Amino acid sequence: MDGISIRTSPRTLVPSVPALKCRQSFVLQRPFSEFVERQSRVPRWSIRAQQSASQDGSAVISSAADSLAIKEWELGRMQDEIAASQGIRIRRRPPTGPPLHYVGPFEFRLQNEGNTPRNILEEIVWHKNVEVSQLKERRPLPVLAKALDSAPPVRDFVGALKASHVRTGLPALIAEVKKASPSRGVLREDFDPVQIANAYEKGGAACLSVLTDEKYFKGSFDNLEAIRNAGVKCPLLCKEFIVDAWQLYYARTKGADAVLLIAAVLPDLDIRYMTKICEKLGLAALVEVHDEKEMDRVLGIEGIQLIGINNRNLETFEVDISNTKKLLEGKRGEVIHEKDIIVVGESGLFTPDDIAFVQKAGVKAVLVGESIVKQADPSEGALLAAWLSERENQEYHLETSMTKPWFLFYEQKACL
Numbered sequence: 457m458d459g460i461s462i463r464t465s466p467r468t469l470v471p472s473v474p475a476l477k478c479r480q481s482f483v484l485q486r487p488f489s490e491f492v493e494r495q496s497r498v499p500r501w502s503i504r505a506q507q508s509a510s511q512d513g514s515a516v517i518s519s520a521a522d523s524l525a526i527k528e529w530e531l532g533r534m535q536d537e538i539a540a541s542q543g544i545r546i547r548r549r550p551p552t553g554p555p556l557h558y559v560g561p562f563e564f565r566l567q568n569e570g571n572t573p574r575n576i577l578e579e580i581v582w583h584k585n586v587e588v589s590q591l592k593e594r595r596p597l598p599v600l601a602k603a604l605d606s607a608p609p610v611r612d613f614v615g616a617l618k619a620s621h622v623r624t625g626l627p628a629l630i631a632e633v634k635k636a637s638p639s640r641g642v643l644r645e646d647f648d649p650v651q652i653a654n655a656y657e658k659g660g661a662a663c664l665s666v667l668t669d670e671k672y673f674k675g676s677f678d679n680l681e682a683i684r685n686a687g688v689k690c691p692l693l694c695k696e697f698i699v700d701a702w703q704l705y706y707a708r709t710k711g712a713d714a715v716l717l718i719a720a721v722l723p724d725l726d727i728r729y730m731t732k733i734c735e736k737l738g739l740a741a742l743v744e745v746h747d748e749k750e751m752d753r754v755l756g757i758e759g760i761q762l763i764g765i766n767n768r769n770l771e772t773f774e775v776d777i778s779n780t781k782k783l784l785e786g787k788r789g790e791v792i793h794e795k796d797i798i799v800v801g802e803s804g805l806f807t808p809d810d811i812a813f814v815q816k817a818g819v820k821a822v823l824v825g826e827s828i829v830k831q832a833d834p835s836e837g838a839l840l841a842a843w844l845s846e847r848e849n850q851e852y853h854l855e856t857s858m859t860k861p862w863f864l865f866y867e868q869k870a871c872l
């Protein structure tokens with residue numbers, strides 16, 4: 457992977473929110489990690505200078521270390537402020553009080569104030585932050601970058617969606633390999649990820665989505681790797697809560713062809729930075745939005761090819777498929793059309809009518825988990841394949857109704 461010099465953490469490094477706009481190009485070129493490096497260089501010099509001037513250097517060293525801790529804490533506050541200014545409610549980490557000896561411009565805080573996540577998404581993100589920093593220690597980026605050389609070749613995720621849509625005239629299916637979720641519990645006890653993936657592929661899915669979060673979704677990177685190594689040809693979306701660009705490299709080494717970037721979690725700068733890294737790695741980025749504000753932010757970012765509209769509010773778990781329609785109406789729909797962005801309708805799609813509804817709203821692909829993973833025989837998805845691949849040769853005449861699995865919609869269309 458010669459030529460990749462992007463660092464893992466873009467973050468924000470501007471001194472104040474109002475200054476964000478005019479500093480953005482600078483920010484993109486000089487990621488957060490560099491800033492921290494530069495900051496940490498200053499105290500190190502002063503440590504040396506102060507040590508030699510001091511009889512007992514230890515007290516001076518600790519005040520230099522304090523100043524670094526203070527800088528980092530201030531930076532964390534700035535990141536939160538910038539995220540909040542973009543309407544992001546999710547805090548990236550539990551708020552901590554200022555370091556010892558801090559005499560800054562911020563208001564006084566008690567050490568543990570607000571240390572409880574405000575909702576499930578925030579809880580997941582806080583947990584993910586800790587998990588990723590531990591993983592990073594075990595496999596730092598240079599090690600990971602080497603592993604990229606032996607990663608399986610990347611496949612064209614967006615191309616597969618387009619081809620399926622053009623071929624069938626129906627939304628391309630991204631079928632999700634999902635064992636459980638915090639809102640729905642365990643969806644399938646006898647969960648064999650490779651078997652399910654094969655069934656989906658046989659069933660006509662254009663692409664697959666594989667949950668890799670262990671704690672909340674009972675997924676794993678082993679599942680992703682196993683599916684990739686089993687020779688499944690559908691391009692794979694790594695369904696993960698990405699909070700650090702390190703995860704993009706990790707996903708690629710495990711055979712992912714695409715990743716999910718959640719706008720409710722990532723500020724614009726992170727999305728820009730991460731989509732650039734995705735480009736370098738050949739990964740497609742599915743940028744997920746849930747409300748108008750997130751959609752407008754994402755539409756303002758250059759180079760986005762794929763937007764997912766999540767019908768599920770990840771903070772409350774409420775599902776409303778009319779959300780897809782709402783976000784595609786009017787000007788937003790026009791911009792999406794002009795930019796030739798593919799929109800994926802995500803979550804809560806169960807019935808033929810659901811699929812018809814989001815298709816009419818303008819999606820060219822759908823992301824479906826629960827309703828197909830719960831089928832007694834996941835290879836029943838093959839019904840779908842039969843329709844998709846042999847459209848002229850229809851032999852299925854199953855009844856459709858609001859309570860039937862969504863993919864029977866394809867039968868309904870076939871019988872028209």
Ligand SMILES: O=P(O)(O)OC[C@@H](O)[C@@H](O)c1c[nH]c2ccccc12
Nearest residue numbers: 766802803804805823824825826827
């Ligand atoms: O099982 P459902 O309701 O068909 O949903 C699938 C998929 O949309 C959902 O799993 C999902 C969409 N965005 C996410 C972000 C994280 C975790 C999971 C998701």
